[in-house]
Amino acid sequence: xxxxxxxxxxxxxxxxxxxxxxxxxxxxxxxxxxxxxxxxxxxxxxxxxxxxxxxxxxxxxxxxxxxxxxxxxxxxxxxxxxxxxxxxxxxxxxxxxxxxxxxxxxxxxxxxxxxxxxxxxxxxxxxxxxxxxxxxxxxxxxxxxxxxxxxxxxxxxxxxxxxxxxxxxxxxxxxxxxxxxxxxxxxxxxxxxxxxxxxxxxxxxxxxxxxxxxxxxxxxxxxxxxxxxxxxxxxxxxxxxxxxxxxxxxxxxxxxxxxxxxxxxxxxxxxxxxxx
Amino acid sequence: xxxxxxxxxxxxxxxxxxxxxxxxxxxxxxxxxxxxxxxxxxxxxxxxxxxxxxxxxxxxxxxxxxxxxxxxxxxxxxxxxxxxxxxxxxxxxxxxxxxxxxxxxxxxxxxxxxxxxxxxxxxxxxxxxxxxxxxxxxxxxxxxxxxxxxxxxxxxxxxxxxxxxxxxxxxxxxxxxxxxxxxxxxxxxxxxxxxxxxxxxxxxxxxxxxxxxxxxxxxxxxxxxxxxxxxxxxxxxxxxxxxxxxxxxxxxxxxxxxxxxxxxxxxxxxxxxxxxxxxxxxxxxxxxxxxxxxxxxxxxxxxxxxxxxxxxxxxxxxxx
Amino acid sequence: xxxxxxxxxxxxxxxxxxxxxxxxxxxxxxxxxxxxxxxxxxxxxxxxxxxxxxxxxxxxxxxxxxxxxxxxxxxxxxxxxxxxxxxxxxxxxxxxxxxxxxxxxxxxxxxxxxxxxxxxxxxxxxxxxxxxxxxxxxxxxxxxxxxxxxxxxxxxxxxxxxxxxxxxxxxxxxxxxxxxxxxxxxxxxxxxxxxxxxxxxxxxxxxxxxxxxxxxxxxxxxxxxxxxxxxxxxxxxxxxxxxxxxxxxxxxxxxxxxxxxxxxxxxxxxxxxxxxxxxxxxxxxxxxxxxxxxxxxxxxxxxxxxxxxxxxxxxxxxxxxxxxxxxxxxxxxxxx
Numbered sequence: 001x002x003x004x005x006x007x008x009x010x011x012x013x014x015x016x017x018x019x020x021x022x023x024x025x026x027x028x029x030x031x032x033x034x035x036x037x038x039x040x041x042x043x044x045x046x047x048x049x050x051x052x053x054x055x056x057x058x059x060x061x062x063x064x065x066x067x068x069x070x071x072x073x074x075x076x077x078x079x080x081x082x083x084x085x086x087x088x089x090x091x092x093x094x095x096x097x098x099x100x101x102x103x104x105x106x107x108x109x110x111x112x113x114x115x116x117x118x119x120x121x122x123x124x125x126x127x128x129x130x131x132x133x134x135x136x137x138x139x140x141x142x143x144x145x146x147x148x149x150x151x152x153x154x155x156x157x158x159x160x161x162x163x164x165x166x167x168x169x170x171x172x173x174x175x176x177x178x179x180x181x182x183x184x185x186x187x188x189x190x191x192x193x194x195x196x197x198x199x200x201x202x203x204x205x206x207x208x209x210x211x212x213x214x215x216x217x218x219x220x221x222x223x224x225x226x227x228x229x230x231x232x233x234x235x236x237x238x239x240x241x242x243x244x245x246x247x248x249x250x251x252x253x254x255x256x257x258x259x260x261x262x263x264x265x266x267x268x269x270x271x272x273x274x275x276x
Numbered sequence: 277x278x279x280x281x282x283x284x285x286x287x288x289x290x291x292x293x294x295x296x297x298x299x300x301x302x303x304x305x306x307x308x309x310x311x312x313x314x315x316x317x318x319x320x321x322x323x324x325x326x327x328x329x330x331x332x333x334x335x336x337x338x339x340x341x342x343x344x345x346x347x348x349x350x351x352x353x354x355x356x357x358x359x360x361x362x363x364x365x366x367x368x369x370x371x372x373x374x375x376x377x378x379x380x381x382x383x384x385x386x387x388x389x390x391x392x393x394x395x396x397x398x399x400x401x402x403x404x405x406x407x408x409x410x411x412x413x414x415x416x417x418x419x420x421x422x423x424x425x426x427x428x429x430x431x432x433x434x435x436x437x438x439x440x441x442x443x444x445x446x447x448x449x450x451x452x453x454x455x456x457x458x459x460x461x462x463x464x465x466x467x468x469x470x471x472x473x474x475x476x477x478x479x480x481x482x483x484x485x486x487x488x489x490x491x492x493x494x495x496x497x498x499x500x501x502x503x504x505x506x507x508x509x510x511x512x513x514x515x516x517x518x519x520x521x522x523x524x525x526x527x528x529x530x531x532x533x534x535x536x537x538x539x540x541x542x543x544x545x546x547x548x549x550x551x552x553x554x555x556x557x558x559x560x561x562x563x564x565x566x567x568x569x570x571x572x573x574x575x576x577x578x579x580x581x582x583x584x585x586x587x588x589x590x591x592x593x594x595x596x
Numbered sequence: 597x598x599x600x601x602x603x604x605x606x607x608x609x610x611x612x613x614x615x616x617x618x619x620x621x622x623x624x625x626x627x628x629x630x631x632x633x634x635x636x637x638x639x640x641x642x643x644x645x646x647x648x649x650x651x652x653x654x655x656x657x658x659x660x661x662x663x664x665x666x667x668x669x670x671x672x673x674x675x676x677x678x679x680x681x682x683x684x685x686x687x688x689x690x691x692x693x694x695x696x697x698x699x700x701x702x703x704x705x706x707x708x709x710x711x712x713x714x715x716x717x718x719x720x721x722x723x724x725x726x727x728x729x730x731x732x733x734x735x736x737x738x739x740x741x742x743x744x745x746x747x748x749x750x751x752x753x754x755x756x757x758x759x760x761x762x763x764x765x766x767x768x769x770x771x772x773x774x775x776x777x778x779x780x781x782x783x784x785x786x787x788x789x790x791x792x793x794x795x796x797x798x799x800x801x802x803x804x805x806x807x808x809x810x811x812x813x814x815x816x817x818x819x820x821x822x823x824x825x826x827x828x829x830x831x832x833x834x835x836x837x838x839x840x841x842x843x844x845x846x847x848x849x850x851x852x853x854x855x856x857x858x859x860x861x862x863x864x865x866x867x868x869x870x871x872x873x874x875x876x877x878x879x880x881x882x883x884x885x886x887x888x889x890x891x892x893x894x895x896x897x898x899x900x901x902x903x904x905x906x907x908x909x910x911x912x913x914x915x916x917x918x919x920x921x922x923x924x925x926x927x928x929x930x931x932x
Contacts, residue, residue, distance in 0.1 A: 053784035054755075161873040191640040192811055196855035196869035218785065221814075225857035225867065248859060262789035263859055264780070265814030493699040499655055500694075501714045501765070502687035505679075515704055591749045592703060 005080065006041035007180060007212045008065060012074035013038045015060055034060040036236030037074070042180070047206065047213040049227030051220060051259075056233040058216045062182050065214070066098055067091070078180070096126060099173035103185035105165035109157040115168055116153030119143065122175040142171040147201060163194035167201065174205070181206075182214045187222060199226060220263050224248055232256045280587055288580045293346075295572040300345050303565045305338070315561045316359050324359060331357070355569060356562035358555075365566035369548060374451060376547035379470065379539065380532040382463055387471035388525060391478025398479065399486035399517075400509055411483070414476035426469045426542035433465060447544035466543045470536055474528065478521060485517040492516070519589050523582045530578020534571025600671065601628040602772060602805050603652075608665035610644075610651055617878040621647035623829035623885075624665075626904065631772065634799065634806045636816025636837070638852075639826035642874045645809045648826070649775045653692055654682040669773070688718040691766035695778035697758035701750040707734070707761050708746025714768040729768070737764035738794060756787035760794065767798060773805045780815060792819055813856060817841065822912070825849050828875050828885035831904055835913035845907055845915040845924050847890045850931060884918055892919060892927060 015035040035057045042048045050058040063069045065076050067083050076083050078094060086094055099122075102108040109118055119139045122128075129135040140150035146167040157165055166186060173181060183202065187195040199222065206213050215226050223230055224244065231241040232253065240253040251257045304311055312328040313320070329335065333344050348354035355365040394414070398407040417425075432438050434445030448462040489495065490513050498512045499505075535549025544550075548567055555563035587593045610622040622644045629635050639645040650656045652667055654674060667674040669689060674682065686692075694700040702710060711730035715721055721729065727746070734742035737760040750758055759779065766774060776795065780788035796819055799806050808819060816823050817837060824834035825848065833846040844850055851870035872889040875881055884902050887893040897918050907913040908921060917924065 053786065163873055191874055192813075192856055193640060193851060193870040194873055196857075196867040199857070200867060200869060220785070221857040221859050221861075224859055225861065225863060244863060258786060260859065262786045263814065264788060264792060264812065265817040265858075493694060493696060494702040496655065497694060497700045497762075498702070500653055500686055500692045502683045502685070502717050503713070504683060512702055516702070590704060592751050 005044070007044045007079060008042040008214070009077040009080075010041070010061070010065065010074070011039050011077075013061065013064055013071050013076065014073035015057075015064055015069060016072045033236055035064065035071075038233075038236070038238055039074075040231055040238060040241055042212055042214055044179075044212055045206075045210060046228045047215055047226055049223040049230040050214065050216045050233060051218065051223045051230055052233035053218060053259075055235070057236040058233050059184055061233070062100070062184055062214065062216055066100055066182060067094070092126065096122075096176040097178050098180040098182065099176065099178040100182045100184060101166070101169045101173050101186050104189050105162045105169060106189070108169055109165055111157055113156075114153065115143070115148075115155055115157065115160075118157070118168060119153070119171045119175055122172065126176065128176070138175070139171075142174055143168075145174065145205070146171045147197075161194070162190050163197055166190060166198050170198075170201065170205070174209070177209075178211070180212045180214065182216070184216045185218070186215075188217065188219065195222070202226070220259060232259065277587065281584055284580045284583050288576050291576050292573065293350075295576070296346060296349055296569060297342070299565060299569055299572075300342055303561060304332075304341065304345070314559070315356075320359065328359065349569070355566035358560055358562045360555075360558055360560045361563070365562050368551060368563060369566055369570055372546055372548045372551045375449060375545050376533060376535055376540070376549065378452065378459070378463060379466055379536060379545060379547060380529055383467045383470035383474070383536075384525065384529050384532075386467055387475040387478055390471065390475040391482055391521075394475070394479040395482025396486060396509070396514065398483040399490065402487060407483075410479065414479050417472050417476035418480075420473065422469060422473060422538040423542050425472055426466070426539055429465045429469050430542070446542065449543070449545045466539050466545060469542075470532075470539045478525075481521050481524065482517060485520055486513055489513050489517040519586065522589065523586050526578050526582035526585065527575075530575040530582075531571075533574040533578075535567065602631040602633075602670060603629040604666075604668040605648075605652070606666045606668070608648070608651065608667065609663070610647055610656060611662045612656075613660055613662075614878070619877045620829055620880060621877055622651065623880075625826075625829070625831055626665075627824055627831060627834060629773070629805050629807065631805055632799075632803050633822065634808065634820045636820030636823045637807060637809045637826055638811065638813055638816055638823060639809075640811050640874050642828060642877050643826040644829040644877070645826050646777055649692065649777050649807065649809055652775065653686055653690060654679075655686075657682075684718070687714055687766070687771070688769045689771055690773045690775065691769070691771040692775040692777065693759075693762045693766045693779055696782045697755065697762045698750065698782075700762060701758060703750055705749075706746065707748055707750065707753070711746070711761070711765045711768060714765050718769045730764075733764040733768055734761065736767070736798070737761065739764070755783050756790060759783060759787075759791050763791075763794065763798070767802065767804075770802055771804065773807070774799070775807045775809070777809045778811070779808065781810065781812070788815075795819065813852060814858070825852070828880055829877060830885060830916060831914075832886065832917070833913075833915045834904075835907075835910070839910060839913055843910065843913075844928065845913065845921075846886075846917050847892055847919075847927075848886050850928060851889070854931070884916075892923075894918070 013035055014033070014037055016031055016033045018031050038057070038061055040048070050061060052058050060069065064071050071084070078097065083094055116136065116139050119142055120135055123135055129138060136153070139153055143150050143152060148164060148167050148171070157168065160168070186202070187198050190198065202213065203226065205211060215223065217223050227244055229241065229243055230247050231238045232255065233239070234255050240247065240251065240256045242252070247256065248260070251260060307314060311332060312325045312334055315328050316325045333341050353366060355369065357364050358368060361368060394410050398410045401407050430438060430445055433440055433443045435441040435443065436445040438445065443465050444458070444462045448458070450458045450462065452459045490509070495508060495512055498508045535547060535552050537549035537553055539545070540547040540550040541553060548570065551563060552567040555567070606626050608622050608625045612619045612621060625644070625648060627635070637645050637648065647656060651663060652674070656663065657679065663675060665675070669685070674685065677685070701707070708727055708730045711733055712723070712726035715726040715729050731742045731746050734745055739745050739757055739760050745753065745757065745761070753761065779795065780791050783791060792815065795806065798804070808816060810816060820837050822834065823837050823840045824831045825840070825846065826832065827848050833840070833844065833849050840849065841853070844853060848870070854868040855870055857867060870889055875885060881888050881898070883898040883900050884893070887897040890897070900918055902916040902918045904914050904916040907915055
């Protein structure tokens, strides 16, 4: 595969959640189309941002790419292969290549497992690194990679702060050496003084490990800092997809402009004041 | 909202049909003996047994029997005939129903009031001596067997055998229409006994529910509005806390209407529970079958009422 | 307009005993607020900002809290008032709106009824009058079709409309001071802008003072005239808004400004995080609470409590830092 080929290719992706009707059987709810015809590419080594407000479909899109949900229409190609066609062992192999980190560091780690067990779990699931010593060494390596001390592998999640837990989640995601990392609001639940730690970590990991990053957030400032290209989503569609500079200096779509104008401090020149 | 109610009613009807069918299987198909002989009672002549056989349609095919049975129940409210008591099951049950209803509803009113009062005070004064004493007493009452409580109550207060002879003892129940005064006094002890255990349960329920609700954000908002603490607890807090309690109350009443066997037995109240118990000891099949159906009916209706009441009390539920 | 501040908080200290130890939520907080002014209080988790607002409303009294100091509202010490007297103040002289309007409105009562209740709590009004006022308030808060919204339940409204309803409810009795605790955090960004604009407009129309509490520096930049930065139960810096951004004096403020991404920032300028994590309020660092995370801390900063002092040459600017003023100036200029 040449370097110019996208790693992930999404075409006309649609996801509808059907409503249920009927007198006898349960509720009647309207059908919800969370993703309504979305197409984009994620190029190797880049950070693509998905930004939008609640209900725009960005998280659903991520789950469709991970094949945690099945699309109602359209498809996703990973490295040229149609992921919808994969089954069994091939599907399992695909899962090694893409991993996700989640928003809430307090609920995404099993409180009953030690940190070491949490980070080692992907190996156990995929039957890799069966040698206990080798596994433990790798876990400690991973912990160091994310800036935690290797001795922490014996501790439990509740002993750590939100930022540290998020690091543990990242270590777990990196265990299988995935090519694609999807980060779904990874810093929204963290204190502001700690967010930068995790953001910088992700940037460093990306350049060191050659990761491709799909970064989802509602926070335009964070997206600005992290992403090469950005897709703005609204009610299940992409309204604008552009380079970072282009989007923030000269947004084309009216909704994008509205979003940017709504960011607090925009009018007060807050950003400009800090940056001199 | 109407769609919701209609839906519940339809489900209820369907359930009732299913329960009736199940009863048919349980009482007609499964028992190993001859159904006619089982119903005839202990000492029945062959002529009676033969008559029963015709009545039950035992000479016909099983599906036909089932059809006759269902038609009998739903079209004619025919619950069968007790040869042992020489009366239709329906009339026997109708006779006993008022007593059970009096007992259940009276007790429910008492335990709800008591449970609410104790539960609210306990919740508001959490971990105080009062709270601990109340919850401790509740635990004792929940653990105490009803019949034991009943016997103790009689031993202490019954006019015929008690220490303080202030209330009528066992067997003194009369119908409301015949003597309202005596009806009332004869029910006081049974009410208290039946209410005691349940009041304890409800006090704990309400305490727990209210404590949880008082921690919610909207309670903080109510205080921030400058409302008195009393209003915050009784209007804002209780309104939310009472929902789960109400649904359980409906279910409890539904179950009890099928017969509060223990209390009815100790106090010799002629209710459905007692009827059922006697029928079982006499192997009077038809009555047992009838009471099972009636009990199921009450529970199904109670469930429907509770569901609808819940939708009425919590507007969020109606959205679905 | 008198010169006396509307609100004067002096050396406020609040502690809660808990199973894990004593939580020192507020550690000697002092500030003033003039009528009609807007103060933004910025802080992260464990900064004490929410306890500060709840204590001002008297809502921390029940929790076995130990409260000392004074909170003067037009000269009256709120801490000395009885619970009854305080109830007359809440929702009347001081009102508060909270972060999550979904959980902060009673789910089982209609919006109009909740608003009417707020009105009748403090003034004599018939049911009809209160209801009419409720509709008028909803209209003031720019809710479309206020008559119909008054009959709705909270779950039937969108997030932005719920927050408007909360605001309308808080303003029912035209309070002199509105405390807004993270009013926009739970909302989408386009709705945030609308709510902030609404708050500013209403504040002007009613001549109300406002305290906005948030973790978001951008929000206070948008609406506040004066900003106080809180850390671990203390105000570490307070100044007019412009000065906080152009001439910050406290290392924590520097850390915040350098570590928070902005729309104007370029990608090549790396964010500089503040090392470590916000401290536990049970086990706070001694002396200057920020010293374990401060790159410029000196050994005796662990022993001495820094007092909140005026910055020479900048009126209205106070900072609680043990570094010398010229040293701070030097460091900040070096950072820019």
